[in-house]
Amino acid sequence: MKKIAVAVALAFAATGAMAQEKTIRITGFGAKSGVVRSFGINSEAAMLAAADVINKQGGVKLADGSKAKIVVDFLDDRCNAEEGISVLRRIYGTDAVVAVGPTCSNVAEPLFGILQKKVDDKGDSGLQMPVFTDVAIKVGLAKISEWAFRNVPNETTMYSSLFYWLKTKYPNAKTVFGGVEEDFAHSRASWYAVMKDRAEANGYQVLGNSKWLLNDTNFATQVREMKNANADIVAISAHPFTTCGVLKEMQRQGVKPKVLVGLTSSSSLETLQGCAKQAEGMIIPTSFAPITKEGKAAAETTAKFKGAADLHSMAAWENMFILKQVIESEKISGDKGQLQADRRKIRDGLAKLRETKGLMGVTKRTEDREADKPYLFVQASKGEWKVLHNPL
C-alpha cells in the first residue's frame, strides 16, 4: 500500500514543478453558433494565433520579472443577451484577468449594463471586470460603463472621411439615398447616427432612405423607392444577407447608381460569396486589409488556426497585443490572490492608453474608452475586396 502512496506523491510533485511556470488567462467570448457563427470562429482563431506568437516570444513579463504564458480560452454565447451575461459571470469566477468580446451589439448592451457604471462608486454593485470588445460595433456602447473598452473602428470618422473623399473623386455626385436594416441595432444606428449625418455634413443632399428587416427576402418596393429617388450614391447599411438581396433586386430593376457604399460589417467574405457580381464596385471603409507587413503576418498566422482575417478578427488580434503591453506596463502580479487588484490595474491601464500600435498604423483611443482606428477604403472587384484608397 505504501509504494502506491509514494508514487502518487511523486506524481503530484512532478506536475507541481511543471506548473511553476506562471500563466495569465485571457478569456474570449462571442457567437460561435447561430447565424453570425463565422465572426466567433474568426475571433477565437485570431486570439489563439496572437497568444501563440506572444508565447513564442517568451510570453509576458509580470511584476516580479518572471515570464508568464498567455492562456486563451473562448466561450460561445450564441449571440444571446442572457447567455452573454452568464458567460461573463462565469469568466468573473475564473482566474481570467480580462474578457475579450462579445460579437453582437445586442449582447454588448446588456453586458455593459451589468458592469459597474462608475469605477469607485461603492453604491453600484455592478460587476467589476474589464471587458475589451473586439467586434460589437454599434456606435456609443463603451460609455455605458467605465469597465467597458472597445477596439472597434469608429464609423463616424470613417464615413465622414469616405464622403469627403467621394466629393473629390466623383464631383458630379450630389445626392445620396440610403437603405437600412431597420431591426438590427448596429445597422440602424450606422445609418441614422453615422452615414446620413456625415453625408449631410459633407454637403450631400440625402433624398431619404428605404427600410427592410433582418430576414426580409422581398425588396421590390424598397428598390423602387431607390429608383424613383434616382440618387447618385446609394448607401446600404445592412449585413451581407439582406445587402445581397437588395443588390440582386437593384440589378433586376436596373438601378445603377454612380457610387455604391456599404456597411463596415459587409466587407467580408460572406458578401462576395452571396453576390459577387452584383456587389461589383461597392466601396466600404474598413479598419483592416492585409496590405501592411504586420497585417499580412497576422492574417497568415490566424489562417493557421482556421480563421479568416477581417476587420473584426484582426481587432481581436490587436486586443491581445494591447493587453500584453498593459499587463507589462501596469505590473500585473499574475498570482491568484491578487486577481481583483490585477483586474483593476488592467482597467486603469486600458483607460490611460491614448495611443496603441495597430496592424494598420497607430490607433488613437478616446476619452470614453473607444478607439479611433486607421482605416482605408476597399472596393469589391472581381470577387475580391481590393484596396481602393488609403487616406492616411
Added chain:
Amino acid sequence: MDFYYGLAQTVGIHTLLGLSAYIVLLTGQVTMAQAAFFAIGAYAAGMLTVLGGWHIVPALGAGAVFGAATACAVGFPALRVKGLMLVVATLAFGEGVRLFFFNFDYQVAKGEIKVGPLGGEGFRQIRYFQEHGWSTGEVMLFIWVFVILSMAALWWFDRSRYGAVLRAVGEDELAAQSVGVNLTAVKVSAMTVGGAVAGIGGGLYAHYTTHIEHANFNVLLATFAIAYPIVGGLKNVFGTLAAVIFVQAFLIEGLRFLGDWRNLLFGALIVAAMNLRPQGFLGGRRA
C-alpha cells in the same frame, strides 16, 4: 460564486415563464402568447423603475397587473378558437406585441441623457438592482421569493377545486360543461393568472439583463414557454422547474464547455427527451 447566483436567477425567471404557460396548458389551451405578456411585464416594470423612479416591488406588481389585464383581454377571443387555430392566433398575437415594442418610442430626458425605450434600439439602463447596490446573491434571493410564491400559489390551486376544474376542462370540455363548469370563466381566469405570472417574470427579466429590445421576445421564447411544462410534465409545478433546470442549467450552461457543438446537441436532446418521456419528466396528463 457570482456565476451560480446568476444561473439561479436565470432559472428563476424562466421558471416563472414556464409556470405562466403551465396553468394555461392545464386547461388544454396551447398558448404561444406567454412571451407577449412576459414582454409587457418587462417594459412596464422597466419603465416604472427607470422613468417613474418606482421601487422594484410595486413596479413588478404593475407588471403583473398589465400582464394579467392583457391576458384577460386575449382570453375572451381565444375562446372562439381551438387547437391549431389557437396556436396560430396566440403566435400572431405574440408577434404583434413584439412589433408594437419594435415601434414603441417613449424617451424622457433624465439629467443630460435621454432614457426610455427607443423602438428598434431597445430600452437601455434598467439598472435598479445595480444602482441600489444589490449584490448578485441578494437579487437571486429576491427573484426566488417571487418564484416560490408563484409555485406555492399554483401548488395550492392544484390541490384545490380550481385545479381539479382546470384539469377537467383540459380533459373534456363537453363533459365539464355538462357538469356545470363555466368554460369561459375557467379558461379566461387561467389565461389571466398566466398573464400575471408572466408579467412578474418579465419585470424581473428586464432588471436582470438591464437592456431589453423587441428581439428578445420572439417566437423562440414563446416556444420555450410551453416547452418547459410539456418537457417537465403537467403533473405538478415541479415538472416545469425540473424542465427549466434541464434546459437552462444543463443544456445551456452545463454543456458550454462543448463550445459550438452544444447548440447542435440542444435540439437533439429536446427530441430525445420527448421520445423517451413523452408525458414529461414527472409523468403527467396521460398515464
Added chain:
Amino acid sequence: MLELKGLSRHFGGVRAIDGLDLTVRKGEIVGLIGPNGSGKSTTVNVVAGLFPASAGKVFFEGKGLEGMPTHKRLQAGIARTFQNIRLFGQLSVWQNLWVAQNAPEDHARRGFFARWLGGQSGVRAEIAHLLEFSGLAHKQDELAANLAFGEQRRLELARALAAKPKLLLLDEPAAGMNSEEIGQLRDRILKLRAQGITILLIEHVMELVMGVTDRIAVLNFGQKIAEGSPAEIQANPLVRKAYLGGA
C-alpha cells in the same frame, strides 16, 4: 317539470327530431325508447343545451331554455349522463365528483373563495355520501381511467348527482351491463325517485325500461309514434313494427 313543444332538430337534410311533444311531470320516471337513429340522444343533447333546437321550444319548470348555455342549465337543475362514458380520466374519483359540485346552493352557501380555492374539508360529507350511494367509497383516490367499466358507469351517475339536479337525463345507462348490474341500477334509480328526482330514461334494455318507468314514449325517425304505460307500449303493434322493421 319538462315540456317539449314541437321540438325539431335538423343536421343538414337529416331531420333528427321532427316536431316532438313530450311532457315529464315532477317525480315521474319517463322512458324514451326507439330503434337506433330515432333521435333519442339528439333529444337529450338539445335539452342539455349542447346545440340549439332548429324549431320548437323546451320549457323547464315553466321557463323557456332558449339560448341558455349548458352550465347554466345544469345549475337550473338539469343533469345528464353520456351514452359513451366521458369521465375525467386523469382525475381521481374524488376529484370527478368535486368538480361537479355546481348546484345553486353550492354557489350560495360558499362564497367565491371557499368554492374555488377551499380545501377538501368543507365538502367531504356530501361526496362521501355520493361515494357510498354508488359503491365507490373504496376507490376514492383511484384515477377514473383505471376503474372497471361498471364502476365508471356508476361514477358517471354519481357525478351527475353531485350537482343535486331536479331532472336527470340518463342516456343509455345500462348499455353493456350484465343483468346483476342492471338490477343494482334499477334499485338505484328507484332510490333517486324516492329522493324526489325526476328522470327521463333513454334506453334499449327493455328489462330496465319496463321495470322502472311510469310512462314510455316511443320515437321513430324523430317522430313520436306512441306514448303510454309500459304495458300499453308492449302491446302496441306500431311499436313492435318499428322495432322489428318493415315500418
Added chain:
Amino acid sequence: MLDFLQAVSDGLLFGATYALIGIGFTLVFGVMHKLNLAYAAASIGAAYAGLLILQVAAGAPPWAVFLCAFLGGGVIGWLVYLTCFHFIPLSNPLAPLMSTVGMLLLIDEIIVHVTAGMPQNYPAMFDDVMLRVGEFTLRGDLLLVAGVSVVCMIALLALLYRTRLGLATRAVSQQPVAAQLCGIRVAQVNAMTFIVTGLLGGIAGALIGASVGALSPLLTTPLTVKGLIVTVIGGLGSIPGAIVAGLLVGAFENVFQQFRGVTERDLYVMLLLFAFLVFRPSGLFKP
C-alpha cells in the same frame, strides 16, 4: 396609382412563395392534423441539400439542384417523421409538437455548422427574365414559382382524392385507431405522407431560395410564421385555400410595406389574420 398596381402585382407574385410553403403546411396541419413546426426548416434544409449536387457536379444546371432538393426534402421529411412522430404514442399530443421544435433547432444548427453561417448563393431559373409592360415589371422567376405551386396543387389534389394513399392518409388522420382496424398500416401511411410533404417542401425551399437568390438559416422563422398564417387564412386542410391565401398575404404585405413602411407591415398581416379568425374562422374555403 401605378405604384399601387406594381405593389399589388409584386406582392401577388412574391405571395406565390408563401402559397408554395402554405400548401405543405396545410397538408401537414390540415389533412394530417400533425403539429409540425419543423416543416419550414426542413424545406430550407432540403434546399441546402440541393446544393450538395454542386459539390459533386460543379456545372449542374439549376433544375438539377431543384431535383436534388426535391429528393432531399423527402429524406428529411421521413427523418422528421421518425424522430418526432413514429415513436411517440398518440396519447401525448403535445410531445410531437415539442420534438418538432427540437428538430427545428437541430436542422437550423446543422445548416449553420455546415455553412459556417455564411449565406449560400442559390442558382435560379429565369431570374434574369423581366417582363416589361411600359413602366410595369413582372419577375420571370416568380411566375415560375406561381406556375409550380399550381402544378403542385393539382398533383396533390389528385393524390389526396384520387389515390389509395390519399384515402389512407385522410383516414389515418381522422381516426388512426379505426384505420388500423381496417388493416391500414398506419405507420407506413404516415411515413409515406411525411415523405410526400417533404418532397413538396423540397421544391418550395428550392424555389424560395431561387427567388431570394441566397439561402440562410434566417429564412426559417419568418417562413414558419407566414406558413401558419397562410394555412389558417386559407382554411385548415384546403389546398386551393392555401394558394389563394398565400397570394393574398403576399399582396397585403407588399401594399402595406409600400404605404405604411416596413416596421408596421407585419402588424397589418397579423390584423388580417385576426379578422379571419374572428369573422371567418373556417378560412377562405371549407376543405
